[in-house]
Amino acid sequence: MKNIAIGIIATLMICLAIVGVSYINSGVNAINSEDNSTISVSGTGIIGTEPNQAKAYLGVETQSGNVTEALEENFFKMESVIDAMETLGIKEDSIETSYFSIYPVRAHEKSGEEIVGYRVSNEVTV
Numbered sequence: 001m002k003n004i005a006i007g008i009i010a011t012l013m014i015c016l017a018i019v020g021v022s023y024i025n026s027g028v029n030a031i032n033s034e035d036n037s038t039i040s041v042s043g044t045g046i047i048g049t050e051p052n053q054a055k056a057y058l059g060v061e062t063q064s065g066n067v068t069e070a071l072e073e074n075f076f077k078m079e080s081v082i083d084a085m086e087t088l089g090i091k092e093d094s095i096e097t098s099y100f101s102i103y104p105v106r107a108h109e110k111s112g113e114e115i116v117g118y119r120v121s122n123e124v125t126v
Helices: 002-022 067-087
Strands: 028-032 037-041 057-064 096-106 115-125
Touching: 057 067, 057 096, 067 096, 067 115
Parallel strands: none
Antiparallel strands: 028 037, 057 115, 096 115
16 A cells, blocks of 8 residues: 555656646747748856956057158157056067058148148057
């Protein structure tokens, strides 16, 4: 009699477990018909961590009537920026040029768009 009661209880527990699992929404849906077979899965995850990297872009732009002067002025100003970063403890190999350009500045109000100067832009990434 005791064995029969244990068997009945075990059977009821298994049935309850099966019914309970069927009501759990796991985020997975399966649809199967003659025209369409689809498996749809959804989920959410969150992770948190402390940042261990940062990226900064620093730039200098100069303009002069002479391209050589604009270039030299830009060089000296960027050299000061890089020296300041190195003083803060940033290693030289962590600093790289990310953008550099020289282009003419034109007087748009004058006919023929005469060149009135040159602009030099220099940007580094740290």
